Amino acid sequence: MGISERKERERLEREQRIVAAARTLAQRDGWASVTVRRLAQEIEYSQPVLYAHFENRDAIVGAVALEGFAELGPTLRASVRDGAPPIDALRDVATAYLVFAFERPALYEAMFVLPSGLRFAKSDTPKVLRDTFGAMMVVVEPFCSDPEVATEYFWAALHGLAELERHGRIRASHRAERVRLIVAMFATGD
Amino acid sequence: MGISERKERERLEREQRIVAAARTLAQRDGWASVTVRRLAQEIEYSQPVLYAHFENRDAIVGAVALEGFAELGPTLRASVRDGAPPIDALRDVATAYLVFAFERPALYEAMFVLPSGLRFAKSDTPKVLRDTFGAMMVVVEPFCSDPEVATEYFWAALHGLAELERHGRIRASHRAERVRLIVAMFATGD
DNA sequence: TTGACAATCTAGCATCGCTAGATTTAAGTT
DNA sequence: AACTTAAATCTAGCGATGCTAGATTGTCAA
Structure with a gap:
């Protein structure tokens, strides 16, 4: 029971890291530089993980x-x-x-x-x-x-x-x- | 001499066809659908020709x-x-x-x-x-x-x-x- | 007819968003 | 503790994109 809560917490953390990375990267290099590949690399997960958080x-x-x-x-x-x-x-x-x-x-x-x-x-x-x-x-x-x-x-x-x-x-x-x-x-x- | 003029005329005509195709296509399907490949196909020339008219x-x-x-x-x-x-x-x-x-x-x-x-x-x-x-x-x-x-x-x-x-x-x-x-x-x- | 130059095309690179299917990891059950 | 099952994650790849190098065709003047 505490396990699934921990997982949900980690999930939200990771989602927040994606958004933060997107924002930082956009601010620094413009939105054209914000690619899914780049974000994946930034949060140290593979690309498909991002699609578990966002539709596109x-x-x-x-x-x-x-x-x-x-x-x-x-x-x-x-x-x-x-x-x-x-x-x-x-x-x-x-x-x-x-x-x-x-x-x-x-x-x-x-x-x-x-x-x-x-x-x-x-x-x-x-x-x-x-x-x-x-x-x-x-x-x-x-x-x-x-x-x-x-x-x-x-x-x-x-x-x-x-x-x-x-x-x-x-x-x-x-x-x-x-x-x-x-x-x-x-x-x-x- | 008339030859080079004809060529220049044809060149301008082709350029105009590119712009017209881009405009029509954008109006109908949105700018995301206006790809260089698609425009090339529309004017019946290969892609690189477009780059002789426009930088990008x-x-x-x-x-x-x-x-x-x-x-x-x-x-x-x-x-x-x-x-x-x-x-x-x-x-x-x-x-x-x-x-x-x-x-x-x-x-x-x-x-x-x-x-x-x-x-x-x-x-x-x-x-x-x-x-x-x-x-x-x-x-x-x-x-x-x-x-x-x-x-x-x-x-x-x-x-x-x-x-x-x-x-x-x-x-x-x-x-x-x-x-x-x-x-x-x-x-x-x- | 030939040589040179311009016009044009084929083929391909690197990158993109996105996804199917394999693989690893972790959880729950005996 | 070993096994089973399901969730989590990755590898690999598809079909596009913008753009370009290098080969090929066509068109002139000598």
Whole structure:
């Protein structure tokens, strides 16, 4: 009886090692370098073992993405000082979101760009995802009549800023001005 | 002398056939199905011939992306009625942008998501790219003090809306409300 | 007709995601 | 303690991929 518990514990540990290896490797060399063979070598097991944990490579990306969401929500909440004026809160969350995206590009890619098998805005949306959405809605709410739609738009604007800058489509040098703009528009907009 | 001209003409024709095949195939079966082998078969030449036209697969994606930009600019301009009030123009461009993105997801992906070797906001930015940016700046300008930054933000917001909806991150059913929001914010914002 | 050069193809390398089937390891039973 | 059975794990390989070296064909000018 204790045996099967130990095995399950070891199983979970190994799974965590796979996800951690994927994340580290992606951060260092990009997701293209994260191959199943390479991960197997990293955790010192043969390839097929990985498929006992994840259905396919995409599912590994999805596991890393979930970690990302688990971190993004709290990061956003932590960026707001207690009792800060709504407009400061809005600016701080916007800034924190972009900092998150630029400081961990591989993690952000897993969350929003790569195929990961994750599903959003559906009934089976995991709690971490709803929490992240909620962290943004909290600061958007004071300014908008329909918080849900406004938060979707807020998120989209931030995501667009992150992606276009990451791909060199817009000037990195003017990031601060764009943040000023998004905050100003939400503050006076709807 | 006419001979070398004919050869150059044939060369360009073949190149165009490669790009067209890539675009068609991507639209029908997704970019993952666009393999160099498959394209070679489509144009009835052997694989190495493709490498006489493009440095690598990414460059083929880039060629399709360029076609996309060449179409997006005029599409945006055409969406604005002559003499329309600035706010209508803004809404029409926003709508046209999203329609473009959703009606040609594979093309949009080539332009903004996939590695394509294209460079923006740099000195060597091709004319079509600048034209597309210009088409957006025209309708943003009336509302903003710094048109360049505002257009970057406008573009980013639209791109974010397109991407998050394409990935099912936000509710497709509320697209119209989000467009209303972005227009309202630009109209009253800065 | 021949020689040279360009155009094109065949064949193959290294790598990928993924899996069937053999093999080892460990657990439970006499 | 030896045996049986089942779980855990590995070896080996399939069918793809992007890309390329080297052979082969075709096309010109001398």
